[in-house]
Amino acid sequence: MSSTHEVTNQVPPLVGHDTAQDPALLAAVEREGAGWALDEISALGRLGGSEEAQEWGRLAERVPPVLRTHDRYGHRVDEVDYVPAYHSLMTTAVEHGLHAAPWADDRPGAHVARAAKFLAWNVDAGHGCPISMTYAAVPALRMAPDLAATYEPLLTSATYDPGLRVPGGKAGLIAGMSMTEKQGGSDVRANTTQAVPQTDGSWRLTGHKWFTSAPMSDLFLALAQAPGGLSCFLVPRVLPDGSLNPMRLMRLKDKLGNKSNASAEIEYDGAAAWLVGEEGRGVRTIVEMVNLTRLDCTLGTASGMRLATVTAVHHARHRSAFGRHLVDQPLMRNVLADLVVESEAATTVAMRLAGATDRAVRGDLDEASFRRLGLAVSKYWVCKRGPAHAGEAMECLGGNGYVEESGMPRIYRELPLLSIWEGSGNVAALDALRAIGREPESLERFFAEVELAAGADHRLDDAISLVKKELSDGAELELRARRIVEQLALVLQGSLLVQHAPSAVADAFCASRLGRDWGGALGTLPPGLDLDAILERAYVDLA
Incomplete structure (x- = not known):
């Protein structure tokens, strides 16, 4: 073979590792009460790092679902066909309890264990959508006890049973959502789909839904007038x-990303439906469903950040330029360390919110109040940081990162969705202000949480004082909503890192994000930080 075909200075494939071997994640699992699940989480992490699972993710995204409206004889079938790899992903997610399993598990920490698995199972983001909706549907469905008694055992089943059949005759069910319409996305009160009561207690729905994700789900929660x-x-x-x-x-x-997951426009033509919750209280009924999907947006972004960070650091440890490995080049080290810090802050706050969710569903009112505001501000900020983080991580690979085979374009395409889904940036920021105004105890609990680290770092203390001053000024709050919510999110992340992260990570976060000794892009950390200790947090060993 010609010498021009010799392959040198290329990076080994990032396969054969445990995707759950993230020190920030594992520490949070223990801290939030799910240490009993570490073996399960690691087992899923090893599968996630395998060549087989990564190939499932690649194929599911590269061969997207196809709609078949009619069969060969002209009968209406309205089916979506997926490649086998998609069903392998769904089977794995359901068998490992990433869907509604925690609702059938009385162990403290069940929702934390599920969140950790959701974070570690990062081989494909698209199939996470129906998994997340199934998880979120249960508390809403419980507003109709008779329906919950029928369907909840099947939603929490560990069996994935695809195909269009009578729900009651299947071994397991997947749930979806059908909320938004073409005349109003976030403004669901503008919906025009009509619901007409029937004499048998059912209803008939007529209308057009603009986004219905995972249309092959067995059940949907829909809003109608x-x-x-x-x-x-x-x-x-x-x-x-x-x-x-x-x-x-x-x-x-035809979406930017999320290709493995079908999203459909649906017309209800007198579709049979059953009321969930009180008539006229539809938004109130789905509030907890929205909160849980927002939690998953935060978890999903943290998962994408971790994958992007590990991929960038892995590349830099094996790729050489100008006589040294990239990881040994001072400027690259700054960029990589900044990626690690951002990723670890996202993971830590996401898992804290998973812990708050677990305790809230078990009746802890203080945790429920904290989660109300903590989730709103974190969903806004973490998801907002995702696309920029992915772009910087991609750049660490240079031209190789821009090529589909690197996997980086998939990460880059997925992350904007999580900032948009369940309320784009403005909606999330305004929801945080709404929580502060309507539920002042949520702000009290938020600061009680943040101030657990009071006195440990002057930069954190100063940032807390600054955001309190911002909140005390009632002028033009809506105009300043993003500014205020960003500051709230940063002090929450800073407090958690000061309490729980290695000092190198907490110091870097406080110096840059809170002390503002930082530029306008990632990779502008100030001198004097322990970059070695930070970078080691993203090292992975291949089998």
């Missing part, structure tokens, strides 16, 4: 008699 106002309904794909509910899949969205 009933005579008493906007209400929430359970809509099955297949009716008890085996016939298809008239939910017409009009087209699949």
Whole structure:
């Protein structure tokens, strides 16, 4: 073979490692009460780092789902076909309890264990959407006890059972959401889908939904206008008699990313539905569902950040330029360390919120109050940081990172979605202000949490004082919403890192994000930090 075909200075594939071997993640699992699940989390992490699972993720994204509206004879079927790799991903996620399993698990920390697995199982983001919606559907469904008694055991089942069949006859169910419409996305009260009551206690829905993710799900929670106002309904794909509910899949969205997951426009043509919660209280019914999917947006972003960071650091440890490995080049070390700090801050706050969720669903009112504001500000900020973080990580690989085979473009395409889903930046920021105004105890609990680290770092103390001053000024709050919410998110992350992270990570975060000794881009950390200790947090060993 010609010498021009010799391959040198290339990086070994990032396969054969445990994706759960993240020191920040594992420490948080113990701290938040799910240490009993460490073996389960590691088992899933080893599968996530395997060549087989990574190939599933690649194929599911490269061969996206296809809509079939009719069969060969002209009958309406409204089916979406997926490649086998997608079903392998879904099977793994369900068998490992990433869906609604915690709702059937009485052990303290069950929601924390599930969150850690969601973070570690980062081989494909698209199938995480139906997994997340299934998780979030259960508390809303419990507003209709009879429906919950029928469907909750199947939603929490550890069996993935795809295909359009009567829900009650399946071994396990997946749930979806059908909320937004073309005339108003975030403003769901502008919905025009109509719900008409029937004499048998069911309802009939007629209208057009603009985004219905995972349309092959078995059940959907949908919003529609009933005579008493906007209400929430359970809509099955297949009716008890085996016939298809008239939910017409009009087209699949051609999206920037999230390619493995189908998102459809749906027309309800008198579709059968059952009321969930009180008529006219639809938004109130789905509030907890929205909160749980926002938690997963934060977890998903932290997962993408960790994958991007590990990929960049792995590349830099094996790639040489100008006589040294990239990881030994001072400026590259600054960039990589900054990526690690951002990733660790995201993971730490996401897992703290998972712990708050676990305790809130078990009746801890203080944790519920803290989560109300903590989740709103963290969903805004962590998800907002994701795309910039992915872009910088991609650049660490140079031109190699821009090539699909590196996996970096997939990460880059996925992360903007998580900032948009369940309320884009403005919606999330305004929701945080709403929480402060309507539930002042949430702000009290938030600062009680943040001030657990009071006195440990003057930069954190100064940042807390600054955001309190911002909040005390009631002028033009909406105009300043992003500024205020960003500051709240940063002091929460800073407090958690000061309490729980190695001093090198906490020092770097406080110096840059809180002390503002930082530039406008990642990789502008000040001198004097312990970059060696920071970078070691992202080292992985291959089998």
